[in-house]
Amino acid sequence: MSSKLENPSRLVTEAEYAIIGAGFAGLPTAYFLTKAGKRCVILEQESKIGQHASGRNAAFFRHFGEDVRMLTMAIESGRLLEEMGAKPLLRTTGSLLFGSPQRMDRFVKIAGNALECERLSRGDIVKRFSFLERGNFHEAIFVPADGVLNIKALLQLFVDGACGKGAKLMTDCQVVGVEEGMHGVSLKTKRGKINCRIVINATGAWSSSLAKALGGPVIPFTPLKRQLHKLRRPAWLQHSHPFFWHFEDHIYFRADGNYVLVGVCEEIPTTPGDEVLTKDYLERLKSRLQECCPQLATCKQVSSWACQRSFSPDRLPVVGWDPKRSWLFWVSGLGGQGVSLSAVLGKLASDRLLAGKDKLDDGDDFLSPARFT
């Protein structure tokens, strides 16, 4: 994925805020900071944006996440995306989430009055989607507000918004270390030094290794590998259909152009940047499909890829000031909902950065880095 605003030829040497990582953590943070009139530089080690999790995900805009508080945040994220003019980038197909009665009870309870959802029996579901007749499930909930985002366009919207207000995006610019000074820091990059006041760690799966390179305490994020596949799309699976997610069978799928995008919901611990498919990726795919939607098991597999989701120890994002280093701020651990929460977390990061470390008491906050120290 490339951006017309990349300027790899000239290195910016001064900035107020240096945001490291051009994904769904870093770009929205830059978007909202520049909107507030701040001078930012975004530093990306790759030659293009969206080379890792942010450009290689399933593109669901989903409300249910790791924690009840994520639901409120996803609702707010949807509102912010609409405010930014990103509504045309969201295809509101709804989602059909399958699971045990206990899980369904929990979802309905979490949704409360905040999010519309409809509980459906097996009979109701098969009546609407006859191709699920041989699937292994008892019931599901339908969430009408869920949908599918145009990932490339959304990343570009954040880049254009930030760069249009003066941010500079430097690609091929890996950050490798730091020197602390009286009034800020000097970041060492593969392309030279950049002096800045505040450094924002938005490096996804690399968040712990970057923190180590910057010195001082490290929050232990775990990168977990997941594999996605494209199959030839059968005519019965349509773009107007919701996305289908089997929580007990650990698989999801949706129509994607001429293809079906299928995710086998693995969580394979690995090292940052390991995007190699497992040896048994096709067997994993076939066996999961046999369980939940046997009709798809016979569709031709066209392509597959692996990427990483990165989790903090409690699996919730980390958005806030580093407790020890006054110049460091974290936007990391976006886990499996980073696309959906991109706008709300970017806005929150920007608000917390603008409030300043001294004026902000986020010690009890559930997203604060302080919870790990």
Ligand SMILES: Cc1cc2nc3c(=O)[nH]c(=O)nc-3n(C[C@H](O)[C@H](O)[C@H](O)COP(=O)(O)OP(=O)(O)OC[C@H]3O[C@@H](n4cnc5c(N)ncnc54)[C@H](O)[C@@H]3O)c2cc1C
């Ligand atoms: C298979 C898969 C499916 C997913 N599906 C969904 C979904 O359907 N819906 C949803 O909401 N979320 C989904 N997610 C999660 C979502 O994609 C992530 O939460 C989100 O993209 C993380 O964004 P990020 O900016 O933190 O990380 P990244 O996108 O990895 O960005 C971090 C960037 O930092 C750069 N970087 C690292 N170290 C350095 C350095 N030292 N110097 C400079 N640059 C550096 C990297 O090159 C990278 O571009 C999925 C993730 C995966 C892997």
